[in-house]
Amino acid sequence: MSQLQKKEYVRSMFAGISRRYDLLNHLLSLEKDKQWRRFAVSKLPPGHIIDICSGTGDVAIEAAKKKKTEQEDALLVVLEKAEEIKKELTAKEQKAKEEEKKFSVEESRIKADFTKVENELNKLLKDRDEHCARIGKDLLKRYTQLFESKNGLVVAAVKNGNCLGCHMNIPPQTLTEVRKNSKIIQCFNCSRILYWKDAS
Numbered sequence: 641m642s643q644l645q646k647k648e649y650v651r652s653m654f655a656g657i658s659r660r661y662d663l664l665n666h667l668l669s670l671e672k673d674k675q676w677r678r679f680a681v682s683k684l685p686p687g688h689i690i691d692i693c694s695g696t697g698d699v700a701i702e703a704a705k706k707k708k709t710e711q712e713d714a715l716l717v718v719l720e721k722a723e724e725i726k727k728e729l730t731a732k733e734q735k736a737k738e739e740e741k742k743f744s745v746e747e748s749r750i751k752a753d754f755t756k757v758e759n760e761l762n763k764l765l766k767d768r769d770e771h772c773a774r775i776g777k778d779l780l781k782r783y784t785q786l787f788e789s790k791n792g793l794v795v796a797a798v799k800n801g802n803c804l805g806c807h808m809n810i811p812p813q814t815l816t817e818v819r820k821n822s823k824i825i826q827c828f829n830c831s832r833i834l835y836w837k838d839a840s
């Protein structure tokens with residue numbers, strides 16, 4: 641048989657069995673070839689694979705299945721992560737809405753308190769103006785000076801014979817005058833306006 645005839649013989653033999661090549665492999669190996677192929681493909685490194693002299697393409701098909709499975713697994717991981725992020729985002733949005741609601745309630749409460757205090761202050765200022773108009777300019781001037789020099793503590797009680805503003809002992813004559821409560825009496829030491837606290 642010439643070289644050319646040998647080539648032609650091999651070509652015609654493979655052409656004859658090519659349609660049933662895989663079936664023949666399954667039968668002859670008792671389907672072990674499928675396991676070997678899966679094992680071989682499982683050992684392939686990740687990335688692109690080029691199957692040279694691929695025969696019937698069964699290894700390439702198996703590798704493509706593996707690649708597809710890997711991509712599906714990776715996609716599932718991404719989808720799970722996306723779902724997780726979406727849940728976190730929803731929870732944070734809910735939390736932000738709750739905080740916003742609390743803030744709104746607190747803001748309304750503070751505004752109401754502020755308005756109440758402002759109204760009370762306006763009423764007190766109005767009362768003060770009315771009282772100031774009645775007590776006379778000289779006494780008001782004296783009060784204002786004391787208010788500034790005594791850090792707002794203008795009046796002091798007399799208790800046990802002492803001025804509770806400076807704790808000095810008040811002379812008996814002054815005590816009598818304070819007790820009468822008929823005119824403005826100031827402490828001889830701290831100048832605060834005195835009022836009677838107790839019967840001692």
Ligand SMILES: [Zn+2]
Nearest residue numbers: 803806827830
């Ligand atoms: Zn005093």
